[in-house]
Amino acid sequence: MLDQLFGSKTRVLLLRLFLNNPDKYYFIRELARNLNLHLNSVRRELENLEKIGILNSFDHLETQAPITEEEIKDNKKYYRLNSQFVFIEELRSLFIKSHVLMEQVLIDKIDKIGEVDFLLLSGVFVGRSDALVDLLLVGNVNKQKLIKLINGWEKELGRSLNYSIMPKPEFLYRRSIADRFIFDLLENKKFILINRLKK
Template sequence: MLEHLFGSRTRVKLIALFLSQPEDPIFVREVTRRINTQINAVRRELANLTTFGLIMESRDIPDDGEKKRPGLKRKYYKLNAMFPLLPEVRSLMTKAQLLVEHKIDKELLSHDGVKYAALMGAFLGSSAPVDLFVVGSIDRTTLQRIVDKMQKAVGQEINYTVLSVKEYQYRKEMSDKFLYSIFDAPKNEVVNRLDTE
């Protein structure tokens, strides 16, 4: 959807990546790995976004314990927090993700085996253990097809977890740390049929 507006799927993936990690300077090869795109396309779109002013280029090595090697000059990229249209770009990306969520709602609701599903993390621009959490039974191929569509639409990798109802109940009774981290994280519940069990 957004690639039609922005002219490039790689550009959409890059914008989504930098909006999700506004404080992190990222090395070009790391960017390529995270959005799973050819390095030449990434370099071209990084140049476009730098010229546009949405991201900044730096040759400084971030203070992450990495030793400087003589003659090493890596380029790092980071979101430009002073970009005048940043609120509008962020709003546009969020609205596009909400449209994607609406389509996902319908797909997940159409599967009776799905008892609970919540969108988190990448969908809300917040930190969460996963981006999609599902409780119930759904064919793995079907779920992977839904996730592939989500990844294509939001321009980044979607991490997900699926628990059977039995496993969910067991983990809840055991006060499982992972499950409670999901309970505590911001989320948009798209399916909640657990109370009907």
């Protein structure tokens, strides 16, 4: 949906990456490689986003970042999110809400990899940077298939995800004793996509 709204898959991937990593500097070749995109399309979109004011560009002297041969070829130009952009919070909100619209697709995929009793999204999915994990899954699933799914999400988000898989008995016990890890996830901002546990 966001691809259609913004008119470019490259633009969406770049925006998502920068919004999820607001303090990080990226150079063009690094972005093209990490997101598996064509260099020219990345360069074009970065220039557009900078003109709009969503991104700022810097040379290596301003970032005080180490120089590599690859960066020299890229003229040492780095990009970072402009946290002062007037619509930055609205953009963040839009991308977070786009995750919600994908919930059913996510549930369908998760259900195909095993028996899932409980699925909670936190962290990057709700804009919570201090969360212990981004995803908590309770149940019995094929771990290799889950890792494959998560790798796909990581590529789409442009960042790694922290996740925890827990057997149902362990989760129920830890919830009953108000375990700090479980309590933190349940009492703070989250999306609960699947809850098949008995109350």
